[in-house]
Amino acid sequence: MDTRAARFNNNFYPEGKTRSKSIRIESVDSYFEREPLISPFGFKGGYLSELWQPVSYLRADSGNHAIGLGTQSVLWSDAGIFSSYSESGGNALMYLLTERALQMLKNTSYTSPVDLIDALYSEIYQYGIRITGNSSLRKTFALNALVSVDNALWLLYAKENGIRNFDQLIPREYSSAFSEKHERVAAIPLISYNVNTLDIRSQVQQGYFFMKIKIGQAGSQQEMLQKDTERLTEIHNVLKDIRTPYTQSGKIPYYFDANGRYEEKETFLRFLDHAKKIGAFDQIAIVEEPFPENCEMDVSDIPVRLAADETAHTEADTVQRIAMGYKAVALKPIAKTLSMTMKIAKAASDRSIPCFCADLTVN
Structure with missing residues (x-):
């Protein structure tokens, strides 16, 4: 050694x-x-x-x-x-x-x-x-x-x-962050760029009612925004009239994941404006990582709940993102280790920020 x-x-x-x-x-x-x-x-x-x-x-x-x-x-x-x-x-x-x-x-x-x-x-x-x-x-x-x-x-x-x-297994000092017990767990399908509308409709027919949708497509910022708005319209046209007993509104909630592709707040707000225009805005439950890691700005004025994911590497990074206005944290023990995830969950829990598991694709 x-x-x-x-x-x-x-x-x-x-x-x-x-x-x-x-x-x-x-x-x-x-x-x-x-x-x-x-x-x-x-x-x-x-x-x-x-x-x-x-x-x-x-x-x-x-x-x-x-x-x-x-x-x-x-x-x-x-x-x-x-x-x-x-x-x-x-x-x-x-x-x-x-x-x-x-x-x-x-x-x-x-x-x-x-x-x-x-x-x-x-x-x-x-x-x-x-x-x-x-x-x-x-x-x-x-x-x-x-x-x-x-x-x-x-x-x-x-x-x-x-x-x-x-x-x-959970050490005593982290147990408070994992104390909540749920009667049910929702399976959330991941809709990447190339999932077609027939497959999306089929997933809903199988009983899925919460959609994780990848945005932030390839190209320049203008090209990305154009593709994302067209994709949102396409997906919303499939899902807007479908009803579910699992939400208060009866509508399918949308969970967007941009993976840090939006370089400017203004560009992302234009995406949200399009969602309002087509009637999809009220179905947005959460947006994960719209901005790149080096974009350290206050996001508390954005009118949807933003979640930190890739940028919450450690508990210190998590605290910083919460201070910037992020209102949720995606936990990824399959991506960041169970040990670091415990530290991240504790940092969020101590500040009354909800966490959810949104991990990597696994075999």
Whole structure:
């Protein structure tokens, strides 16, 4: 282990942190599978044709072992890396970060995965900057690479401590953020750029009543706005007269995800103006990440609820977005690790900001 890994090992635990059972990682391994998609999946102005599914293996000196699964999404985590490399090249770079993290964990000890995530993420993020040659690498690229590793850490932690359900898994300091219990869970279909209206109608007929619609299509800002408004009109014409017993208005709610494609507030307001013009505005429940990460402005004057997603990398980023006027947070344990998601959920819960799960496409 090099000196960087050794320094990392010394910083696993914050001062004053109570240690419980210590788990020593004796050996590690990794693998990945390439999953071709039935059809290209369009969002963020690009298209995916396959998903890499990394597998992380950890074995403790007690003999217990755990296998953590993940899903890589280079386009979601850093569109700049996706456009700078081939699809396989971008995935290979992310997988190198996963392998690096596993090698750093070999022959180290931990008591809780949450104690590891900040130091592990910090090292892997810097490593990602070096191997991509991109000093502006998005934080989510490193977090996405750590998901299978973090999952393996949690599963090994559960085995070592005799934990058999998710509620027991959550550390006490984060339990308040996960205390709400729902009687029902709604399945929300994802309508990407190339889903046709016949398929949308079929989804409603199958019982789906809450639509997540990708906006922010490819092209210049003017071209994007034109495509998005035409797409909204097309979808609204299919859904506007359909009724559901699951909403107060009886109408199908719309959940838009722009993935940071709108560079100016004025452009996004023009999209909302079009929604008002065609009678779709009142059906907008939430809009996720309309603006890019570097667009740090007050959004409290926008007349719909905005949710932070990619820009809420960590709990500190989450607090910043809430201060800017974002009124919801999308949780992504499959994209940002369960450990970081717990921290993000706690930061939002402490400020009375609702969270919802809107994770990556998985196998």
